[in-house]
Amino acid sequence: KNEVEQSPQNLTAQEGEFITINCSYSVGISALHWLQQHPGGGIVSLFMLSSGKKKHGRLIATINIQEKHSSLHITASHPRDSAVYICAVNSGGSNYKLTFGKGTLLTVNP
Amino acid sequence: DTEVTQTPKHLVMGMTNKKSLKCEQHMGHRAMYWYKQKAKKPPELMFVYSYEKLSINESVPSRFSPECPNSSLLNLHLHALQPEDSALYLCASSQPGRDGDTQYFGPGTRLTVL
Numbered sequence: 001k002n003e004v005e006q007s008p009q010n011l012t013a014q015e016g017e018f019i020t021i022n023c024s025y026s027v028g029i030s031a032l033h034w035l036q037q038h039p040g041g042g043i044v045s046l047f048m049l050s051s052g053k054k055k056h057g058r059l060i061a062t063i064n065i066q067e068k069h070s071s072l073h074i075t076a077s078h079p080r081d082s083a084v085y086i087c088a089v090n091s092g093g094s095n096y097k098l099t100f101g102k103g104t105l106l107t108v109n110p
Numbered sequence: 111d112t113e114v115t116q117t118p119k120h121l122v123m124g125m126t127n128k129k130s131l132k133c134e135q136h137m138g139h140r141a142m143y144w145y146k147q148k149a150k151k152p153p154e155l156m157f158v159y160s161y162e163k164l165s166i167n168e169s170v171p172s173r174f175s176p177e178c179p180n181s182s183l184l185n186l187h188l189h190a191l192q193p194e195d196s197a198l199y200l201c202a203s204s205q206p207g208r209d210g211d212t213q214y215f216g217p218g219t220r221l222t223v224l
Contacts (some may be wrong), residue, residue, distance in 0.1 A: 033212070033213075035215075040220075041124055041201065041217065041218070042215045042217035042218050043153070043200065043215040044215070045212050045213060045214065045215070048211075048212045061147075081158060086152055088152075090211075095206060095207065095211050096141060096143070096158045096160070096165065096166060096204075096211070097155060097158075097166065098155070098204075098213070100152035101152065101153060102151075103152055
């Protein structure tokens with residue numbers, strides 16, 4: 001079993017819809033990261049969380065440390081949000097090593 | 111400047127060639143990373159340099175040789191690669207902190223080994 005599980009693996013939405021991507025992890029962590037990767041492209045770090053909630057524009061990330069669960073929400077989705085969203089955690093006392101989830105492929109149709 | 115640059119963007123090489131990938135950042139970060147990413151998979155960590163010293167080597171074959179000439183530059187020297195080494199190679203940097211560091215990724219070098 002992967003230490004970091006994401007759901008769903010694939011998600012198709014219509015423009016304007018509210019989107020939620022979930023991440024569960026099974027290890028103790030010092031931080032959780034949400035990353036975005038467009039097809040064929042580099043990776044952009046969206047959020048780093050150790051507790052609570054963060055918001056940036058239309059993106060909101062939450063984490064529940066007790067339940068070992070995080071969610072990434074996108075409000076008023078747009079076709080340019082189409083990308084792979086990856087959850088990753090720092091664990092095992094290492095600030096350098098990230099354990100990655102397998103990613104969620106989001107497609108937003110106009 | 112929050113940019114990590116990588117050159118070249120694309121590289122095609124034969125199994126007997128020697129080539130190098132380059133990565134540069136001017137954010138003052140003291141940790142730099144090499145990742146390998148195959149299609150539809152998450153990145154796999156290869157190496158980490160912390161304060162210009164090799165901190166992590168994830169049992170990478172010796173045909174990959176990293177080098178950190180200074181705090182802004184990171185190279186990956188390639189020699190006698192195999193076709194299965196074809197992948198997207200990503201560089202990243204971060205500023206070491208207490209509770210996990212935000213990593214800033216470059217656009218990657220798409221490597222094809224013939």
